[in-house]
Amino acid sequence: MKIQVAHQPVDVNSIVYIAGDGTYSTIYTEQRKIVNARCVLFYQKQLPPYFIRIHRKYLVNSQKIKTLLEDSVIMQNGTELPISRRKKNHIK
Template sequence: MEITKNQLKRYSSLLEEWIPKEASIAIAVKDQYIYYYAGEHDLQLKEGQKVQPGSIADVVLKSGCRAEAVLDDKLFHIPYYGVGYPIEINGEDAVLVVILPPQHSVKKFQPFRFLTGKKEDEWKPVPIEKIEYMESLQKKTWFYADGETYKTTIPLKDLQKRLPDNFIRIHRSYIVNISFIDRIIRDFSSNLLVVLTNGTELPVSQSYMAEVRNVLGF
């Protein structure tokens, strides 16, 4: 099925209200994408490509309702924030998906001011600004502050939604407080490493490379 510029005009008023320049736009009918415009945050979708189960497009096509979510890199090898709108094209149910970097997610809750972590048999509330980084390890979530290690029951993906802007996801397993970044270097394989002020070195995965460069400006 072909889609023309005239058909897209019916959605232009909706798009122009809030879509930034880095957004990509995808349109799918039935079980495949029929249109894709690649912005700066590019999932590299192709016209004719099948809609992946669990994607924003899939959710909207099945439910017929607007949907939004931050998805990790499992589907497209790059994390993204997507908003899908049910539409109709040539009498058929379709979906328009706006694709943005994860940090564009609308935060529905106030950012955390502290996290309560468990250390041995004690629980301690730790001010969020003192936390150096957070880690997902062996299906548990840990955070580090003032040389101490704490465990929390909140998964990284949920923490990310309520962290202040000075926290950045650099890897599926790591979220870092930018205030504690000392420098960024390359390892022997030319991959980026974030070096914290305490000497800890954390890898930047390829999936989060563009976001890290964009936020930190290098």
């Protein structure tokens, strides 16, 4: 499955996580990062259910989580992302 991001097709399985900043978001894939003018909620509605919201700023591909810590996750690319207090019970 692919989605259109900034006029470029992106393979959903290559997405590691999406970071939001207001109405903009950055999609981090295994090869590159893409900044675009869509909010995280837009992608949350478009992507398969294995993409989970761990924080208001982060939507992660649960298949790319390397380590689950008490307050954060470490992704396969080595990035550590925080888990919000409200989302902790939904992730474990």
